[in-house]
Amino acid sequence: MIYEFRVAVRDIGLPIWRDIQVDSEETFYDFNGIIQAAFSWSGFFEHRFEITRSGGTDLLPVIIEETPLDTLEDYTDESDFREYSDEEREDVDEIEADDYDFYDENDSAENEDQTLQKYFTAIDDAATYIYFTDAVIEVDIQLTEMVAPQEDRRYPTCVAAENAGPDEMEDRSTILQNRNNLILADTEDLIRLINFALSQLGDSDIFDSGYEDFGSEYAVDTYWDDVESDDAEDSPPNF
Structure with missing residues (x-):
């Protein structure tokens, strides 16, 4: 089963979100990497998930985090x-x-051992992803669709997106002050770039060589300046 999630950064003052399709058997450990790639973050800071709605029922947060x-x-x-x-x-x-x-197994779990399908079982099930940067970035996660996998599609994949992610190295006041820089008009190129990042999960070359410049500034696109353009599937889009 493929889950489609709306993953949206909270309290930045403009809409920043991704619609991501993910295999329901992925673990929260993998989901963390997917979220990081979708918003062009490095994974440098600690994180945790808080499940707030499961099986159509609101919950006291169930915490799933790195151990x-x-x-x-x-x-x-x-x-x-x-x-x-x-x-x-x-x-x-x-x-x-x-x-x-x-951890007390009643209210916490290790992200490597827990699959998405354990907690996300009904449409509108929800969670919060907390990324403990200086700004403490919070991301709302909502299950919006459950669909059959398509044979010609690689997962995870981004099917819709709006605006660039905030810079994980900035504090909240700086993010808010510079939030207009995150506004992007060309969503098609944004989606292409996100899907390129998702396709490289597990490939150390992209993340070790220049991931900081890949960063949140999709519109500036400094990282890809030295990349030769071609039509290959795994080539990043040009701006």
């Missing part, structure tokens, strides 16, 4: 063991002794 394992997993590898202090190793041993149980 400390996301930051500690690299030194649980025995090959890296000597790179860490005894104190850090004790932290890892304690985690393992507790079977990685950091």
Whole structure:
């Protein structure tokens, strides 16, 4: 099953949203990457999801977030063991002794283990995505459609969008002061650029080489200045 979500940045003073189609079996870990790519963010800051409506019923927020394992997993590898202090190793041993149980399972869950279809089961089910930048960016998520997958379409995909995402490195006052710079008239090119970013998820080359310039300034498009233009499917659009 394919879910279509309206994903909209809250409280910027102008509409900034994406309609994204996603496989219902994706995890919240994957969904985080999709949201980051759709708004041209880097994933540098921590995040969490708060499920506010599931199965057609409003809920006290169910929190789904990164666990400390996301930051500690690299030194649980025995090959890296000597790179860490005894104190850090004790932290890892304690985690393992507790079977990685950091959260009360009644009100929180790890984003790698939870699929979208567990919580999004009815149209209008909703959540909030919180990205803990200096501005603390909040994104409203609403399930708007549930459709059968199309054989000729690659998922995730953006089917509609409006305006550029706010710069994750700016504080709220700066974002609000410069919000008119986020207004874009050409939504078709915006959608093409978002879909290019979505198509590159898992490809370290694009995100490691110049993702900061890819940034929120779709209209300026500094990152693609040095990219040769061609008609290949995986080529970014030109502005």
